[in-house]
Amino acid sequence: MARPSLVRRPAVWLLVAVLAAAGVFGYRAVAGPAVRVVVPSRGDLVQTVVATGRIVAESRIDIGAQIAGVIDKVDVIEGARLRAGQTLATLHDDEARAAVGQAEAALQEAKARLAQLGATTLPVAEQQLRQADADVALARSEFARASDLVSAGFYSQARLDEARRNLDAALARQRGAARQAEAARPRGSEVALAYAREAQARAALEVARAKLGYTRIVTPVDGTLLRRDAEPGDLVPANTKLFSVAAGALQALFQVDEKNLPLVALGQSAEIAADAYPGRRFRGEVARIAPSVDVQRGTVEVRLAIPQPPEFVRVDMTVSAEIVATKQANALLIDAEAVRGASGTTPWVLAIRDGVAVRVPVRLGARGTGQVALLEGVKEGEVVVPPSEAAVREGMKVRARRP
DSSP states (O other), rough: OOOOGGHHHHHHHHHHHHHHHHHHHHHHHHOOOEEEOOOOEEEEEEEEEEEEEEEEEEEEEEOOOOEEEEEEOOOOOOOOOOOOOOOEEEEEOHHHHHHHHHHHHHHHHHHHHHHIIIIIIHHHHHHHHHHHHHOOOOOOHHHHHHHHHHHHHHSSSHHHHHHHHHHHHHHHHHHHHHHHHHHHSTTTTHHHHHHHHHHHHHHHHHHHHHHHHHHHHHHHOEEEEEEOOTTTTTTOTOOOOEEEEEEEEEEEEEEGGGGHHHHHHHTTTTEETTTTTEEEEEEEEHHHHHHHBBBBTTTEEEEESSSOOOOTTTOOOOOEEEEEEEEEEEEEEEEEGGGBSSTSOOOOEEEEETEEEEEEOOOEEEESSSSSEEESSOOOOOOOOTTTTOOOOOBBEEEEEEE
């Protein structure tokens, strides 16, 4: 039997290669192109609200001089830690001290007048009243005697008229002495006037002392001095802002898009990072959510408490925060980019089922950074074609090209 010629073997191998290639292309034609896919998987999802804001103090107090004057000395520098009652600056106080001295002298004079009324004026007035009473008694007696003698014909009518004038004069002196004695008594008008003048002098002294106290500009609260607009020699009007003090605990203030308002609640934790120190994150907690929306910007003011602020944190420092809105354990997660129409009411994905790209409506749950939870529509282990595979259309035959 003749053996096959070796010359024909290359042709056989070429035929085999052609048939194999045809099989591969034929399979690709039947199964469709291989495309990149995304595979949902189980994991823990953390949904956050991201915002940018700044560090603020719980309160910010502006302090100025309560009276006009010239600054004599400034005792603090910006950034200083302050205690309530600490002096920030002083004004020239020569005039204020002189006013206090005058008020003290006026008060001493009023007190002396009161003492004089009790020690000398009242006794003298009572003595004068007793003398006036005696003079009236004598004048009455003289008038009665003159009246009898005139009736008996021993005195003329002129003597009786003179006795009457003497009695009238004595009665007038008695009334005057009675008024003076009454005024000098503890409840008399002169004593009341003296007490009123003493009270007036005491009030004037209090005002003068208060104005002297106003020459010291002090902080009413503990805090940090943020700004100083005062130098020795400056002439400052009354109620002009000279110092700004940050008081109370430090907080982080953010403007959160009102669309995220349903996700934010009091007590939620957050991670905060300062732009100046991006690698040094610190913890915050939602402490206040404004009751109204800024209509101009469509945002809501949110304040985060900072339980333990790092030493580098400063007022007005720019910061960003991630507020942890939701934590969902063992959720079916998929890359957010794989979901189409996610911002609308009917989100969907392009899944591969039986080798065909199929449009599948899905129900979404919480959203995290780059991921979203799938509640309905796609099962674990299915593969989804992301929108980046733009050539793939619904109904096409495709194959998953796994990484």
